[in-house]
Amino acid sequence: MRNPYVPANAILSRKHIENTAKDLQTFEFIFEDKKQAENFDFICGQFAMVSIDGVGEAPFGIASSPLEKDFIQFTVKRYSKGILTNALYSLSEGEKLGIRGPFGNGYPMKELEGKNILIVGGGFALTTLRSVVKFVLHQANRAKYGKLTMLAAAREPCEMLYREDMAEWSKRNDIEVVQAIDKPAEGWDGQVGFAAEVLEKMTPDAKNTYTLICGPQIMIKTCINVLGKLNFTPDKIINSLEMKMKCGIGKCGRCNIGNKYICKDGPVFTYEQLLKLGAEY
Amino acid sequence: MSTESEKWEPKILAFLCSWCSYAGADLAGVSRLQYPPNVRVVKVPCSGRINPVFIVKALQQGWDGVLVSGCHPGDCHYITGNYYARRRFAVLKNILEFIGIEQGRVQFSWVSAGEGEKFATVIKEVTESIRKLGPAQRLVKK
Amino acid sequence: MKILEKEKINSVLDFLAGQYDLVAPVSQDGLKFEYAQVKDSSKVNLDFTNSHESPKKLFFPQYEVLFRYYADGRKEVPALETDKKRVIFGMRPCDAKALLFLDKVFDDAKYQDPYYLTKRNNTVIFTLGCVSPQSTCFCTSFDIGPFAKDGSDVFVADFGDFYSFEAVTDKGEEILKKLSGLRDAAGEHISKYEKLSRESAAKIKRHIELQGLAEELINKQDAPMWEQIHLKCIRCGVCSFLCPTCHCFDMIDENQGPQQGARVRIWDSCMSCGFTQEASGHNPRPGGREKMRQRVMHKFSYIPQNFDTFGCVGCGRCIKNCPVRNDITKTIKKLRESESREKR
């Protein structure tokens, strides 16, 4: 009987600071032994529990693409009260820690094949969406998917994530990248305005299009109204939730919304499913 | 005294207030006064800083004795720190002894910065009284 | 069905204590009973209503080491197997049914919990039918009863001068063969057994109507009644600690020495303050209202939707031990009668 509570040993191979405020960093891990790396095959949108001995565990969405076999990346925001995020930030490259997973249902990549994909990411909630973009843009997969549009919104330029990736994607012609910040800032040439306003200006076409949306509560609500007006149906709006988790396998009873456990039945739900679950999150 | 207990040396934790008792300990050292080496010192800003949790945690971790030493009432750098501490210690000492911790496991003293000799004699007295009590068993987490 | 003269029960218990790790009801003060390991039948006391704490702690203990970690990153899971099989004698039918529900939680298709399941597979359960249910019992609402056999390997009933033994599972069959002194029951024993079973079921007056409850609660999620229900609750969590079906737990690391320690699993409760408190400061269930709603909805709506059984077995421990005498059966009645939404 496999023990789902014991993490696999991993090593922190690279730390990359994402924003000047230094509370957003991408962490890259490699598994200590290859066998663990093999049977850690995940799909975009899944998460893993990052475990530090003596500190504890916390769930983070996997930011790297499933096709990048030899490492896994997480982008983590440090919270003042966050015991594990603070411990993670104080780790230096080469130190040991544990990874448990992959958990959760992930995005329905099969279902998205042949469809256009509109990605709306707010603030630092771009992690699992980056995994989707990298996966779709990979030459083995690009042909399977239709038009790919990405709207990345943030409060200020310094909060914008994955600048190198964004720059690289903007150069490509098989993806339309729109970056928006709330208020005008000097030296910023992207869009200005709240995500919902920019989305309305973009007037995405609902036909044969799925929307993957992730971000703060208020952004999701306003964007979904806009999408509703552009007659996107709730079953085609997919978003990923976040709750406090401990076991990650649907047993410890804390991450439920209604009768669904975010860790096991989620974290990815269509907006249609969320409407049935009730307003607790 | 069986040989086993001769080999055993009491481990004593001392919380010394940095303004007076810690300076008193320095003075004892500077004046080359001899006193038993059983004490490990934790420097605290004031005797009023001592939270009973520290002392109960220490006893639980297996320390054989705890000494808390601060400035004489009236000398406190923070004026009222040791006054509040005095009342707290009185209640703490009584409840620990009431619950069954041997008398003398936890001791208190006022040692000012100039009392090097007093510091040395206090440490001697505390060490001897705790040596008589023997190794700590009650409350120690196995 | 087999029967055994009452005075021979001690020899059976002594035999079991010799062959297996025997766990049976004991009591220090004759008021509060608990299941504890016994070396022989001397301390066993079968004259009880039900144990104070539920026997779930024999399978899902309050504090359990998941693994130890060391400075070099080594992880060491404690040995789960025990050499001797375990026998629990005298568990009540409601607690046995609760274990069937816990099996569904800890042994689902994707993730099995080795700590719970190893103990579960290593245990044979002798349940003892209830002849004097308490006023707080309401097991008959959940289509079990004082003589229900769900979840037991051997069902025992007390006839006054006889005990009846009935194997329910083949694990029970196998162990029953080893017991000496059992005779086949005659017709009059079986009729007495049925009479006893009917009588004790009739003694249970407390009842809640479960028909369609799961769905009804879904559209009563923001009924105003929740406000009144949670007000007197002091959120102490005694109900979840004593409940045989509550299984929420927390996982924390405890350092025991330099760079080594253990990741442990401890009981947690949806009623405790930090249960869903997130590092960002957000708490989806901050107040008593949301916590009480989660407790009731989880047992009477979410679990029925996921496992098509109820997260309650009617043992009444939460009613009997609540410091402010909150009564789950009254809560359900009030919710049933209440309006789902404020009248616009």
Added chain:
Amino acid sequence: MVDLEKQLRAQAKKLLEDKAVDCVIGYENSDDPLMTTPCFITAPNEVDRLVLNCLCGNNLTKYLIGRKEKTAVVAKAWDVRSVAVLVKENQVKRENVIIIGVPSLRIVDQKKIIAHLNGKEVISVILKENAIEVQGDVFSEDLLIDDYLQAGCELRDDIDDSMFDIVIGEMPASKQNIDDDDLIKQLEAMSSEQRWEFFKKEFSKCIRCYACREACPLCYCKSCFVDQNFPAWFSKSTDLSDNMSFHIIRALHAAGRCTDCGACFRACPNDINLRVLNRKIAKDIKELFDSEPGLNPKEDLPLTSYKPDDPQDFIK
């Protein structure tokens, strides 16, 4: 006792009708014949649910913490003192609360009754002048209230009058307490080894459900020392050393604040005698500093004040 109930209902009705308060927190009957349950009355026509008798054990003042609306609360002598401490510690605004004091009401100890009946189940109870008749399916017995009083039912004549907005029944003529300090005196007479054995037996029953903390009106910390993980002061396990440490610190945190209302004792599912530690500390504080908490909301609490000549003979 019945006319006290009538007075209470009349007062509550008036308060609600005049909109002086939004809610009256009191007691109503529950399915457990030996214990009433708290209730929150918000409409004048619901006041008849209120009851007042020797089974009204819970300390209702815990519900006042964090309550914004104007509230009336039924409070026994020691519950009133809890409010005084909460007011002094700025947890409850005095002008926000109307205290309906019942200074002469004493309550019975349900656990003593259950022990006396050797666990036989009580189906119903009839309240008499100074006794209660407990009836089971095959037995019925009259129990004198005075024989089963909950320890610590201290009636005081020196609680500051400002603490009583409404008084039901009369004020006690003099200080009458059930001197259960005899248990404390017995323990003090024992050797430290014997005391350790006594408390070892008591606290090994603890399952760390923290009902004592949640029931105590003075335990309102956002994050309790025992729930913290960084630093983890004590392990979450229920072995003796951790249980003992938790209860020592819990008692010390109530030092010079506890008014011996018995809420912790009543809430404990495993019948641990939790009052002993608190009562011992209260006795020491009375002898050492001649101060008792909760008699006057303006008076400083013993451990947050000092006198230059406090005793210090135990300090070298």
